[in-house]
Amino acid sequence: MIQQVENPALEIHDLTVSYDKKPVLWGIDLSIPRGALCGIIGPNGAGKSTLIKAIMNLVDMNSGYVKLFDQTLDEVRKKVSYVPQRESVDWDFPASVLDVVLMGRYANLGLFKNPRRADKDAALKALEMVGMEKYSKRQISQLSGGQQQRVFLARALTQNADIYFLDEPFSGVDAATEKAIFQILKNLSKDGKTIIVVHHDLQSVEPYFEWVILLNLRLVASGPTKQVFTPALLEETYGGKLTLLTEVGELVKKGEFEAREKQ
Amino acid sequence: METLIEFFSFKYPNIKYVVFGTILLSISSAVVGCFTFIKKKSLVGDVISHAVLPGICISFMVSGSKDPFLLIIGAFISGWISILVMDAIIRNTKIKEDAATGLSLSVFFGIGILLMTYIQHSGNAAQSGLDTFLFGKAAALVGKDLMAFSIIAVIVLLTVFFFYKEFKLISFDQQFAKVIGLPIRRLEMVLTSITVLAVVTGIQAVGVVLMAAMLITPAAAARFWTDRLSRMILMASIFGAFSGISGAFISYSAPSMPTGPWMVMVLSIIALISFFFAPRKGIVIRQWRRFSIQRQLLEENLLKAFYRIGENSGEHFNRVAVDDIQLIRNFSPAQLAKGLRKLRVNGYVQRANGSWYLTNEGFEKGKRITRLHRLWELYLTKYLRIAPDHVHEDADTIEHVITPELEARLVKLLEYPTEDPHLSEIPK
Incomplete structure (x- = not known):
């Protein structure tokens, strides 16, 4: 069940990726609608x-x-x-919370320019959004896992982007942080931003995401949560039917083939 | 003292050259070293410093002169090649970074020694002094070297000044830097280039072997004092500059003393001092903190024992013999004596005729510790469902940690309890 959409925020066409010659993603082909809050779900080592x-x-x-948005990266x-x-x-690393959040503004600053006061304002506002404004001067090594994750999210928020990619933002964070982060993502999505999240907790998929990508080395499904998050498709994603694909991958690695022949 | 004045009056131009030369090159290697340090590439400096030797030799063999600019160009090229070779080994083979570092270092150094031996036996009269690159020759810096140093130091420092924010980001989070569109490869190239430049100038003063110390030691020492990269760079350069001046001064006042090794010695002493005495991170302060916590524990446990004795007898301000305290809790005699002495000095207990009694403040404090102990026991049994006979030891630790704010929350959560799980009263 792979649903393609018109005028997508993200379009992936026939994507194959290898690590150390071993293919880890095979022929991914999908599209995500604009403004979707989308989860990428799959077992460990699925290539999320x-x-x-x-x-x-x-x-x-x-x-x-x-x-x-129909353009190359x-x-x-900047979006x-x-x-x-x-x-x-x-x-x-020797840096304060504010230092790290300010890094989100470096792209707009360009080379040779130091962060301006406006950038600081933006960083502090982002810290406030994630509930970390009191920690701006704190050395980053003193933060808990949840606080580190909030700092990373604040850094992303300063970019004022249109599409956000988050890699396991809920891993190893406390319940309060998870709730806070999810609320922020939800608000961004309400403002029309597209959010794509690598996620591993099956329990919270239905309440969190309106669009789901099921992945296990190849694309199992991509579509609205209601149609995709079904026992049958989950069984296909998590079930052990993929040993063949893994074995072929190992063979490709051993033989040092390129995953795709060069034309 | 006279030597000191004579030294700093720069009466002899030679001293001036040596001092400025050593300061410039120490600062530039300290600044660059901060980045290799935070990028966890500390050994890269070692690779480069050994790998410039073949470049210097080839440069000499081709040009036949010891012109510092020509030698530096040769050194720069071979230093760079060693880094490229190292990266290529890591990327294209199964050899890991540590082995690739060692390989690159020793192979280049081997070639360098080979060439240098060849030059030394070639009968070329101009070659004398080329071997100073091995061990440095800071005390023999002449005008032209100083020129080369100044130019390179300015290039290095300006580059760090202009690319500070980019270098910081690629050192912290390379993936993010790439996604926001920073030209990672080019920035890495610039950073490697100034590292090679700093090393190439540095080895003229301290030599190939000690160069790694010039890069890494100031950064490592500065890291103990601050948690900000900008301040770390500033402190590292101050440490570097200080070592430069000291090295030059020591070899001036005692002519048999070499400048370069002394610079490294001074840096090592600064690093040791930082290691032991830096605020918050130094070993001494951390040891002291541990010690004062031990003392706090002893005093609070003693007061708790006093309170328990009072509770049993129903009279809190009676005289208490040392043996009675031992019955409540087994303190070692030395500890007991020490703790009681401290408590008396601080006004929590009084002494009369070989026995002890609580002051009002001592009573209040002993009561509070007992209260916290029992509150925590209750919390453990009620909320963590731990059996009442398993909670005592945990509470013995936690009673010393709970703040008044936590205490208030605990009392509210437990709904203003009066008895602990063992039915002892929780004092108000």
Whole structure:
């Protein structure tokens, strides 16, 4: 059940990605409507983060293309915001909360320019939105996991983007933070922003997301939650029927083939 | 003292060159070193410093002169190649970063030594002094070296000044930097280039082997004092500059002393001082904090024992013998003596004829600790469903931690209790 939409916010066409020669995403082809609050769901190692990284051009694609608002990433970069996994950085880095949030404004500043007062205002406003305004001077290593996640979200909010990609924003955070973050995402979506979230907690899929992508090395389903989040499709996503695909992947790696032949 | 005045009056132009030269190169390597340090690439400086040697030799063999600019160009090129080789090994083979670092370092250094030995035996008279690159020659800096140093130091410092915000972002979160469209590869290239430049100038003063210390030590020491990158860079440069001046001064006042190694020595001493005495992160302050917590625990436990004795006898201000305290809780005699002495000094207990009694303040404090202990026991049994005979030890710790605000919340949550799980009274 893969529902394609007209005039999508995100369109992925025939995307294949490999890590170390081993294909981890096979022929992904989907589109997401504008303004959707969308969850990417799948078991561990299904390639959820890889999918987002491929969209963000952080990993090389073997084939296919990605379009955001019918344009390439380079053309719409300023409208795109990305929240990496919290664990992807070293929180011992010598910086304050405000320093990190201000990094969201670097794109608009350009080279050689230091953050202006307006950028500081924007950063403080974003911190207020995530309920962290009291922590602006705090050294980032002193934050709890939930607070770190809020800081990352605040950094994304300062970008005033039209589409947000969040990689596991709810992993390892407390219940209050999860609720607060979800509320912010919901408000953004109400304002017409498109939100795409890598998510692993099946319990909260239905209340959180209106659009769901089921992923396990290949696209199982993409569509409105009601039609996609069904026992049959979940069984297909999480069930162990994919050993064949994994084994072929290993063979490709061993033989050092390219996942797609070069034309 | 006279030497000091003579030194700082810069009577001899030679001293001036040495001092300014060492300061410039220490600052530029300290600033660049901050970035290699926070990027966790500390060994890269070591690779570059060993890998510039073949470049210097080839440059000399081709040009036949020891002109610092020509040698620096050669050093710069081979330093860069070593980094490219290292990255290529990591990317294209199964060899991990540590092994690739060692490989690149030793292979380039080996080639360098080979070439240098060849040059030394070639009979070329101009070669004498080329081996100073191995161990540095800060005390022999001449006008032209200083020129080269100044130009390079200015390039390095200006680059960091202009790209500060970009370098900071790529050091912290490379993925995010790439997504917002920063030219990562080019920025990394610029950062590597100024690292190579700083190393190339630095080795003229301290030599190949000690160069890594010039890069990393100021940054590591500064990290102990601050949690802000900008301040860390500033402090690292101050440490660097100080080591430069000291090194130059020491070798001036004692001519048999080498400048470069002394600069590294001074840096190491600064690092050691930071390691032990830095506020918040230093070992001494952390040890002191642990010690004062121990003391607090002992005093509070003693007061609690006094309160329990009073509770049993029904009279809180009676005299208490040391043996009675031992019956309540087994303190070691030394600890007991120490704790009682402290409590008396602080006015919580009084002493009369070899026995002890509580002052009013001591009574209040002992009561509070007992209250917190029992409140916590109650909380554990009620909310965490822990059996009453398992809660005592946990409460023994937590009673020292609870703040008055937490206490108020606890009392409210437990609905103003009067008895703990063992039916002892919770004092008001």
